[in-house]
Amino acid sequence: MAAKIGRISGAPLRALAASMRTPVRQAAAALVRPQLGITEVLALPQSMRGEMPIDQRPLRARESHAREDLGLEIPETRDFQHGLGALRRAYEGGLSPTRVVEHALDQADKLARRRPSLGPLQEQDREAALRAAGESEARMRDGTARPLEGVVTVIKEEVDLRGLHTQLGTDFWTDAPASEDGTSVARLRQAGAIVLGNSMMTQFGMSPLGVNPHRRMPRNAHSPGHLPGGSSTGSAVAVATGVVPMALGFDGGGSIRIPACLNGVYGLKPTLGRVPVSGHGAPSGSTVVHAGPIAAGCHELAAFLDATAGADGHDPIATGQPEPTQGAFVAALGRGVRGLRIGVPESEWADAPQAITDPAREALRSLTADGAEIVPVELPLAPHASAIGYLTIGLENAAFLQNHFGARIHVLEPYLQIFVGQFSAFGSFDYIDAQRLRAGLRRQAAEVLREVDLIALPTTGATAPPVTDAEAAGGFVDPPALHAISRFSYLGNLTGLPGGTAPVGMVDGLPVGLQLIADAWDEATILQTLAHLQRTGAAEAVRPESHVALPYA
Secondary structure, three states, rough: OOOOOOOOOOHHHHHHHHHHOOOHHHHHHHHHHHHHHHHHHHHOHHHHHOOOOOOOOOOOOOOOOOOOOOOOOOOOOOOHHHHHHHHHHHHHOOOHHHHHHHHHHHHHHHHHHHOOOOOOOOEEOOHHHHHHHHHHHHHHHOOOOOOOOEEEEEOOEOOOOOOOOOOOOOOOOOOOOOOOOOOHHHHHHHHHOOOEEOOOOHHHOOOOOOOOOOOOOOOOOOOOOEOOOOHHHHHHHHHHHOOOOOOEEEEOOOOOOHHHHOOOOOOOOOOOOOOOOOOOOOOOOOOOOEEEEOOOOHHHHHHHHHHHOOOOOOOOOHHHHHHHOOHHHHHHOOOOOOOOOEEHHHHHHHOHHHHHHHHHHHHHHHOOOOEEEEEEOOOOHHHHHHHHHHHHHHHHHHHHHHHHHHHHHHHHHHHHHHHHHHHHHOOOHHHHHHHHHHHHHHHHHHHHHHHOOEEEEOOOOOOOOOOOOHHHHHHHEEEEHHHHHOOOHHHHHHOOEEEEEEEEEEEEEEEEEEEEEOOOOHHHHHHHHHHHHHHHOOOOOOOOOHHHHHHHH
């Protein structure tokens, strides 16, 4: 049995990173393979594999996702955040978008001055945001307000935002500001949203824990001694602290759902391609990256998706999706859960601590009280999804980084130097075999979703890990923590299926979440279920001490 490798930081971390530029990396990779489950997954029988896929478009289990609509009210996001309902009422009462923008940016600055920092923004564009606020105010006066009119938002620094730098968590990726918005950003602006700036992320999105020595990263909104999750770190913290009610994130291996969960808010990874990733700052050919929202509540998730979903003619994965009906995602919030069949793979739940699963099971029980049915299901490859995911996202991104940096690999943070060194010791066969296993997982998930409407899982296998100031500043590697946090994320990324997370409880002062996965292009069923959890109080974002005062509370 391989020895367990714990957290490594400081001088040992730097020495390990340097060793990745020598033949020692082969020995390091041999140590890490079994710890991440890679040795085990590559030894699975051939019957678990499918054919090598031609593309990674998600498999659709059903042609129709029609559901009964009970006409229930949209759940209110209460006093935790300036949710859409409260914000609209405040605007109708005379609040100006300019005041909201000024307040949000001022509060972001105050959060950044904390020690440890809770500042979620990498770059602000105060001038453009105030100009947009004035335009929103004019539309409100003349009766031409749009669905997200005056709603402030932030954008993960992974997609182009006109006038700002798309640095992907580095201080060296580009010198020039973006000349135009990515598709998702442009659509948010067209819907009336006001963009404050871009939010911090881990370097090249490759840490689900939320550490990046190239940034003064924000800590967990509920506990500054704990990690916030990643890689959409700033977007989650911006929502959890009340700076914005919704934010744009990207999710390649849990990077929306993990930080949303660890900071106690809602997150939605849509179907692969549902929101185009055109304008991505590093088009690496990744087959697992999804764009989507982190938000204060379900209304905000749905409104975001209504504004951004649909093919754009530039992202090939987005092409061919069933075009969403305008307003359909918000409309789905009133359906309720009567008649829904929710699949629970017990073998997966057994792999999470009871403290994590108890609040999630209680949330599921609340759904059965209103007419949902819990159905036992089996997904034999699900326990291996994280290992397949490490091979997929690891090899795709290691190849991208190696191609771009080569002998300059030392400019990356130590964790990524180790990451590239380890994965360069893998072969092309490992990647191809992982994709065949991925095809088998996609097939299994589709078979289950022909029988049930949703698959329920814990969002993470642990609460937010602790971190010291020295570890946050210098970085670290921690395979056990990485595996625990991302244990249940890869099923959604590898299949391309939509997945959402709801805050369903607290364990020792830290949030935990329930994750729901649906059939391809069926985000509406996730949203209707999350909405019912919020409506009944079974899921609710808990206001942290760090939550900023509202300008209209």
